[in-house]
Amino acid sequence: MYARGSDGRTSLGAGSDFAELLDALGQLGESEQRRQELRTLLVRTTTSTGSGLLALLSPSTQHALSAALADPALLDEELLAAMRTAVSDVNRQVGSIPFVRLQLMLAPLVESCRQLLHADVPAPLLADLQAIAAQTYTLAGRAAFETRDDDASRALYAQATAAAGNTGLPWQRAVVHISHALVTLYSAPGLEQARLLADAAVRDAQAGQSPTVRARAHALQAEIAARSGAAKHAKAALDLAWYDITSDRDGDPAGQSFSPAHLHGFEGVTSLYTGDPAQAHDYFAHAAQALNTPRERVQQAIVTTDQALARIRLNDPQAAAQLLHECIDAAASTSGRVAAIRVRRARSGLRPWRRENWFAELDDHLIDSLGA
Known part of the structure; x- marks a missing residue:
């Protein structure tokens, strides 16, 4: 009732009755997590009926945006x-809403940023507009990748890199490079393109003011080094990541977007590729247990799939298959491409046991849920 205006349209954005309701619930002592769950439920319901981004913008904001597009x-x-709030709202729905819906929600904001960046906007506002555009293009680039539109994804990441480079804040461009490197690992052959992007992310992160982004960049660098067999390089990068993640992060402009739980997942990948599956399994189990928010569901599925791969290497294939059933469900509900790729790769490691009944059950589940 509070989410629907007098005109019958859903409105969840700043200034809406629903936003006021959430604020009132917070004043009455309701937790941030419960309020976020309520908001996620409403966003999921709204996007299923096609309202998309407009529901995240109040009528006055919609009018102001239309006016600015006509007269910058x-x-x-x-x-x-x-x-900025709208794109952050969409970002928070990763893991709760399929990526194809997120892509549709972002489309009007992507086009608005493009038009405004090519217009004569007030000079004092240009840097903030560039930062919003960089965040929007980066999220849209990931959504395009997840929906298997690699050409659109590359174009959006190029635009995000250019916009972030114009903010004057190197850590923002590092964030773009990190996201781009992660999708490049699964959309380009070999490791070289991803390595170049990860190295660029580290350079920008070191020039920036965000320990969180530095930690994330070093963690990605460690994973790519481990995948290429460079164990010493991987360990050195992980040590740097831990130094950054455990440093004083008060006032970090990137907030808490990367945590020790995320880093444990990268430690697991590093151990997995440098020859210690038992240690890798423990890292993955610890990370998967800690990644328990809706926003982290995609990452949790990826980590759990890697945990299954570690169990295969520890010669416990049936336990690995049990984990993969959970991962298939998560990959199907979020339409996450990376999780689905990791599931299929882990499944291929179970081929020596293809005559077992539990293997056939896993294959049936995989076909029914992911189509392959």
């Missing part, structure tokens, strides 16, 4: 704040 001189800080 009308762009102001209030509208930029609403756009």
Whole structure:
């Protein structure tokens, strides 16, 4: 009732009755997690009926955005704040809503950023607009990758890199490089392109003011080094990542977007590829248990799939298959491409046991849920 306006349209954005309701619930002592769950439920319901991004923008914000697109001189800080909140809202739905819906929600914001960046907007607002555009393009690039549109993904990441480079904040461009490197691992042959992007991310992160982003960049560098067999390089990068993640992060502009739980997952991958599957399994189990928010569901599925691969290498294939059943469900519900790829790779490691009944059950589940 609070999410629906007098005109019958759903509105969840700043200034809406629903936003006021959430604020009131918070004042009455309701937890942030419960309020976020309620918001996620409403966003999921709204996107299923096709309302998309417009539901995240109040009617006044929609009007202001239309006016700014017609006359860029009308762009102001209030509208930029609403756009920033909208893209953050979409980002928080990763893991709760299929990527194809997220892509549809982002499309109007992507086009709005493109038009405004090519217009004569007020100069003092340009850096903030570039930052919002970089975040929007990066998220849209990932969504395009997850929906298997690699050409669109590459184009969006190129635009994100350019926009982030114009903010004057190197850590923001590092964030773009990290995301781009991760999708490149699964959309380009070999490791070289991903390695170049990870190295660029480290350079920008070191020039920036975010220990969180530095930790994330070093962790990615460690994974790529481990995959290429460079164990010493991988360990050195992990040590740097731990140094950054355990440093004082008060006031970090990237917030808590990367945690020790995420880093344990990278430690597991490093151990897996440098020859210690038992240690890798423990790292994966620890990370999977800690990655328990809706936003982390995709990452949890990836980590659990890697945990299954470690069990295969420990000669416990049936236990690995049990884990893969969970991963298949998560990959299907989020339409996560990386999780699905990791599941199929782990499944291929179970081929020596293909005559077992539990293997046939896994294959049936895989075909029914992911189509292959």
